[in-house]
Amino acid sequence: MRVPEGVTAPPGCVCKLKKSLYGLKQASRQWFARLLEELQSQGFVQSKNDYSLFLKHENDDITIAAVYVDDIILTGSNEATIASLKQHLHSTFSIKDLGLLHFFLGIEISKTSEGYVLTQRKLTTELLDGCSLDITKPAITPFPLNFKLAADDSPAYHDPEFYRCYVGKLNFVTHTRPDLAFAVQSLSQFMHKPCVSHVQALTHTLRYLNHTTGQGILLKASPQLTLQAFSDSDWAACPTTRTSVTGYVLLLGNSPISWKSKKQSTISKSSSEAEYRAMAQAASEVTWMVRLLEELGVSSLKLVVLHCDNQSALHIAKNPIFHERTKHIEVDGHFTRDKVLTGLLQLSYLPTTQQLADIFTKILPSIQHKTLSSKLGMVHSLPSLRGGVGI
Structure with missing residues (x-):
């Protein structure tokens, strides 16, 4: 860094910054520390389960501030507290109030008679408009049925940066598109050396995305909030490493609030072991989600049905005894069993045809894919207007 023009400093001396500057390594940390100080001065407490979340409890009222760098969402049951915080932040940082929430971090929020619809239409349109691939022909599933990707199964693609760029963008789209989660995690495995077959698979996914641009998730109002989880796995799904794929989804009421599709880190000796490891992943997410929702005032969530x-x-998972076929499983794999014993989880069997997490572990026939997407609360929405709150 050079001394600004007009400022003279004696030889051997340096200038001391009285405030952080944009572009420095410490700038973002210093900004968050400054914002944290101001929020705490207004009576807000930093969440122990999500450090970007701040809460203020006053009698029976609650005020919530969700922070992402210098963008803030404010909500709560006390409008006077929200107005007071806005005034304080404006006098300190000079904020811009964008009114009711309509747009935040690329996610468009639309209010309907049933609840709130979250989409990424604008981001999706921009992604597809700049694509040089032929995506005009519609596709009804993210991947063709029974499709498998493998490393080095075709010649290397001539422009690996193109592949990495679009797969990275698709990762952001999965924030409101759980139906894309499995396809995107499959494509992400070949970022280091994409081949022609991988780009062909990417083209198919983009054709599906182009055909379903306006889809998003519906956060539906419910008279009684309950938390339930669905976990599934596809045993030895990877043709190269023979590792399995874990998939899970958490529903608050009838609305999806957390989901994941991920390849397991170790090889499972049986389909039961693969399912057991998937249950452990879902149990970990449930444990964190219950603590977070209790901070937000949503109580009486136990027992959570998995x-x-x-x-x-x-x-x-239900029987805490030694099993010959499971003695090799690491201790962390028995996390589900521990949560069952402590009274957090209640395990339940359901047929494969009703398993919502099935869409996160494999490519399904078009009818089943559409059915599960609908059960996950996915809907088609109209374009929304830009709005939000920012500093």
Whole structure:
């Protein structure tokens, strides 16, 4: 860094910054520390489960501030507290109040008679408009049925940066598109060396995205909030490493609030073991989500029902005894069993045809894919106007 023009400093001396500057390594940390100080001065407490979340409880009222760098969402049951915080932040930082929330971090929020619809239409349109691939032909599923990707199964693609760029953008789209989660995690495995076949698979996914641009998730109002989880796995799904794929989704009421599709880190010796490991991943997410929702004032969530379609895995988790076929599983794999014993989880069997997490572990026939997407609360929405709150 050079001394600004007009400022003279004696030889051997440096200038001391009295405030952080944009572009420095410490700038973002210093900004967050400054914002934290101001929020705490107004009586807000930093969440222990999400450090970007701040809460203020006053009698029966609650005020919530969700922070992402210099963008803030404010909500709560006390309008006077929200107005007071806005005034304080404006006098300190000179904020811009964008009114009711309509647009935040690329996510468009639309209010309907049933609840709130979250979409990424604008981001999706911009992604597709700049694409040089032929995506005009519509596709009804993210991947073709029974499609498998493998490393080095075709010649290397001539422009790997193009592949990495678009797969990275698709990762952001999955924030409101759970139906894309499995396809995107499959494409993400070949970022280091994309081949022609991987780009062909990417083209198919973009054709599906182009055909379903306005889809998003519906956060539906419910008279009684309950938390339930669905976990599933596809045993030895990877043709190269023979590792399995974990998929889970958490529903608050009838609305999806957390989901994941991820390849397991170790090889499972049986389908039961793969399902057992998937249950452990879902149980970990449930544990964190229950603590976070309790901070937000949503109580009485226990027992959380965890649905699984494998009877053997359920038997292993429900019975805290030594099993010959599971003695090799690491301690962390028995996390589900521990949460069952402590009274957080209740395990439940359901048929594979009703398993919502099935869409996160494999490519399904078009009818089943559409059915599960609908059960996950996915809807088609109209374009929304830009809005939000920012500093």
